[in-house]
Amino acid sequence: MTDRAYSLFEEQQGARGINLNEVKAKLKGLSIETPSWGYGDSGTRFKVFQKEGVPRNPFEKFEDAAQVHKLTGLAPSVAIHIPWDKVEDYGKLKSHAESLGLAIGAINPNLFQEDDYMLGSVTNADAAIRRKATDHLLECVDIAKETGSRDISLWFADGTNYPGQGNIRKRKAWMQESLGEMYKALAPNMRMLIEYKCFEPAFYHTDLADWGMAYNLAQKLGPQAEVLVDTGHHLQGANIEHIVAYLIDEKRLGGFHFNSRKYADDDLIVGTVNPYELFLIFYQILSAASDRDEAIQSCVNNIAYMIDQSHNIEAKIPAMLRSVLNVQTQFAKALLVNHEEVEAAANRGDVLAAEHAVRSAFEFDVAPLLRSYREEQGLSVDPMGDYLASSYGKDIAVRGKGGASW
Numbered sequence: 001m002t003d004r005a006y007s008l009f010e011e012q013q014g015a016r017g018i019n020l021n022e023v024k025a026k027l028k029g030l031s032i033e034t035p036s037w038g039y040g041d042s043g044t045r046f047k048v049f050q051k052e053g054v055p056r057n058p059f060e061k062f063e064d065a066a067q068v069h070k071l072t073g074l075a076p077s078v079a080i081h082i083p084w085d086k087v088e089d090y091g092k093l094k095s096h097a098e099s100l101g102l103a104i105g106a107i108n109p110n111l112f113q114e115d116d117y118m119l120g121s122v123t124n125a126d127a128a129i130r131r132k133a134t135d136h137l138l139e140c141v142d143i144a145k146e147t148g149s150r151d152i153s154l155w156f157a158d159g160t161n162y163p164g165q166g167n168i169r170k171r172k173a174w175m176q177e178s179l180g181e182m183y184k185a186l187a188p189n190m191r192m193l194i195e196y197k198c199f200e201p202a203f204y205h206t207d208l209a210d211w212g213m214a215y216n217l218a219q220k221l222g223p224q225a226e227v228l229v230d231t232g233h234h235l236q237g238a239n240i241e242h243i244v245a246y247l248i249d250e251k252r253l254g255g256f257h258f259n260s261r262k263y264a265d266d267d268l269i270v271g272t273v274n275p276y277e278l279f280l281i282f283y284q285i286l287s288a289a290s291d292r293d294e295a296i297q298s299c300v301n302n303i304a305y306m307i308d309q310s311h312n313i314e315a316k317i318p319a320m321l322r323s324v325l326n327v328q329t330q331f332a333k334a335l336l337v338n339h340e341e342v343e344a345a346a347n348r349g350d351v352l353a354a355e356h357a358v359r360s361a362f363e364f365d366v367a368p369l370l371r372s373y374r375e376e377q378g379l380s381v382d383p384m385g386d387y388l389a390s391s392y393g394k395d396i397a398v399r400g401k402g403g404a405s406w
């Protein structure tokens with residue numbers, strides 16, 4: 001059924017040179033990986049609130065994730081964190097995921113929760129601790145081979161709190177040595193996605209503090225190493241879309257961890273604080289997608305879109321639904337940018353017209369488009385409403401409190 005709002009929208013977009021059939025084909029290509037830890041209890045360093053119905057194990061996390069995918073068609077894979085999601089038999093977890101219409105996505109090693117790592121993991125001055133950390137990375141490569149995961153996402157809490165606490169240059173070499181060993185263990189189709197973060201939990205220096213350090217390391221390791229941009233991991237005011245465009249141009253953008261932030265690494269629901277930033281990130285990606293260079297196209301086509309959030313006070317499944325829907329909305333808006341119009345304005349030096357051509361796409365209401373798209377795909381037209389009206393949230397209450405947490 002085509003409603004009036006959609007017909008009007010289609011006419012309006014046609015007049016701007018935007019073909020909605022092409023837009024819908026691109027919407028179909030969007031997949032967003034959700035993180036297993038976003039379904040569990042998480043919190044701040046002050047308190048982790050225990051919610052009723054939270055999954056008690058990795059298997060139940062996949063069951064909750066299946067709800068998000070079933071209603072939206074957007075979230076076919078789930079990232080896991082080891083050892084938070086450690087199981088006896090990863091083959092069994094993989095089959096469970098597949099039985100729910102899901103796949104196991106990126107494997108995230110965890111080198112930040114053991115006492116041994118207080119002064120660093122792969123950058124620890126103690127060779128035995130570096131060995132232990134590297135062995136964990138190798139274990140995660142083996143897990144990825146079992147689960148059929150292409151990506152291993154790497155984030156290191158390594159850093160120091162005080163000047164003199166560690167030798168920054170030696171730590172840099174140790175990091176490269178450890179990751180070099182891991183790189184050699186990768187299967188040819190696998191990727192290492194290197195995540196950076198400016199601070200926290202280390203407050204003086206962080207060994208991989210920004211995209212330039214992650215990029216340099218990826219360059220040194222080889223083509224299977226790429227950079228992961230977590231939107232919450234930058235200093236205030238950083239132009240993330242610029243970083244995105246730069247890394248795509250270097251064919252080294254491997255993926256995203258989407259979330260919103262106001263002050264630090266807040267891990268709030270993506271698109272709630274600054275949706276325009278998310279839109280501008282997609283604008284850069286889509287503008288690179290039509291590049292004639294096939295290597296750039298291949299980089300764009302292989303970007304892993306992942307959510308990395310910590311749902312402290314909100315109900316987990318609706319929070320994840322909200323997240324993937326917000327990403328889809330901003331992606332849809334970015335698909336309305338007329339790139340030729342932007343370029344023509346930029347080329348004639350018309351700053352205001354160029355800015356207008358970008359912003360006007362953001363200002364459209366894409367609700368009629370998404371409604372029509374969902375209907376055509378046989379998906380729920382109102383995923384959040386349908387979830388809230390379903391009994392799933394009440395049924396899982398039998399799990400009680402005290403489920404999985406980090």
Ligand code: LRH
Pocket residue numbers: 037108155195197230257265308
């Ligand atoms: C670190 C981080 C990283 C971790 C996740 C739980 O701040 O973004 O991606 O794996 O949070």
Ligand code: MN
Pocket residue numbers: 155195230257308
């Ligand atoms: Mn992250």
Ligand code: MN
Pocket residue numbers: 230232233265308
């Ligand atoms: Mn983070």
